[in-house]
Amino acid sequence: MLDIQCPICNTLEDSKNISTHFFKVENEEHYFHLCYCQKCEIGFLNPQPQEDILKLFYPDYFWRDTSGASFWIENKIVEKLFTSEIALIKKYSSCSAQPASMKILDVGCGSGDFLSLLNKTGWQAHGIDTSVEVLAKIAAGPDSTITIASIMDEDLPFQEESFDVVILLHTLEHVNDPCKAISNVYKLLKPGGIVIVQVPNYGSFLSQIFKSKWIGLQIPRHLFHFTPRSLLLLHKQMHLQCKKVAYYSIRSSPAQVASTFFPSLEPAHIRQTTKSNIKSFCLKGLYLLFLILLLPISLVEAIFHRGNTITIVAEK
Numbered sequence: 594m595l596d597i598q599c600p601i602c603n604t605l606e607d608s609k610n611i612s613t614h615f616f617k618v619e620n621e622e623h624y625f626h627l628c629y630c631q632k633c634e635i636g637f638l639n640p641q642p643q644e645d646i647l648k649l650f651y652p653d654y655f656w657r658d659t660s661g662a663s664f665w666i667e668n669k670i671v672e673k674l675f676t677s678e679i680a681l682i683k684k685y686s687s688c689s690a691q692p693a694s695m696k697i698l699d700v701g702c703g704s705g706d707f708l709s710l711l712n713k714t715g716w717q718a719h720g721i722d723t724s725v726e727v728l729a730k731i732a733a734g735p736d737s738t739i740t741i742a743s744i745m746d747e748d749l750p751f752q753e754e755s756f757d758v759v760i761l762l763h764t765l766e767h768v769n770d771p772c773k774a775i776s777n778v779y780k781l782l783k784p785g786g787i788v789i790v791q792v793p794n795y796g797s798f799l800s801q802i803f804k805s806k807w808i809g810l811q812i813p814r815h816l817f818h819f820t821p822r823s824l825l826l827l828h829k830q831m832h833l834q835c836k837k838v839a840y841y842s843i844r845s846s847p848a849q850v851a852s853t854f855f856p857s858l859e860p861a862h863i864r865q866t867t868k869s870n871i872k873s874f875c876l877k878g879l880y881l882l883f884l885i886l887l888l889p890i891s892l893v894e895a896i897f898h899r900g901n902t903i904t905i906v907a908e909k
């Protein structure tokens with residue numbers, strides 16, 4: 594176990610600025626300690642869990658298997674849900690000036706849904722992730738541009754200043770040093786390049802109301818918990834200039850509401866508990882129905898800038 598301090602202002606846990614909570618993960622004999630720096634508005638697990646403990650919380654069903662033919666419809670729906678993120682890239686990058694030569698890095702690309710869409714859009718997209726087992730399956734595909742690496746690595750397999758866009762969708766909260774991650778992103782970006790970071794919003798209405806039952810908490814997989822303030826402070830420290838803060842993502846915001854209200858219908862939970870394809874299809878349909886019915890909640894959160902997902906666009 595590694596003791597840490599606030600990653601932004603370096604305040605130690607015993608300061609009056611830091612409040613603490615204990616969490617016991619359901620059905621597991623593991624306790625975690627969440628600290629919150631009131632000055633920077635960032636939550637962090639302290640001490641940080643060791644790798645062997647963390648691995649227990651990343652089982653195979655955590656990732657969506659996109660390889661089967663039966664997932665064709667699901668893959669098509671997921672593609673459409675990335676509309677918000679694609680719109681941000683088009684608006685804030687130089688893609689219209691140089692579409693074919695624009696290089697994008699998708700950090701924490703997981704099962705490669707977004708990466709594949711970026712490549713289809715005509716950009717040169719590369720992805721990195723750390724899960725050897727999952728990526729081994731994906732990398733077998735004919736057009737894979739995925740490398741097994743971490744944004745925390747000292748020797749990243751890319752040249753410095755080689756990317757126009759670096760994107761981290763629900764990735765920064767999983768790394769054990771977000772400052773170092775953003776610092777490495779800075780090195781990879783060309784001058785004038787942009788970074789897009791999307792994380793769950795610890796300051797959202799949903800988080801404040803549901804507290805430990807909020808799906809965005811995901812302890813201990815999420816080592817850090819950001820609000821708009823902490824995300825802005827972090828980028829400012831790393832000399833990145835904020836261009837936009839968005840409080841809504843079509844892919845992420847409604848899903849977080851539905852998963853918080855009905856955790857047993859959350860896609861990873863269905864993958865864990867349901868082996869039958871028919872039952873799984875029906876449960877996913879039910880999840881989609883609740884997702885649509887609960888849509889107004891995520892919209893109201895976003896109107897008040899308390900959306901459950903925050904996305905920041907910043908320029909080097």
Ligand SMILES: [Zn+2]
Pocket residue numbers: 599600601602603604630631632633634
């Ligand atoms: Zn702090």
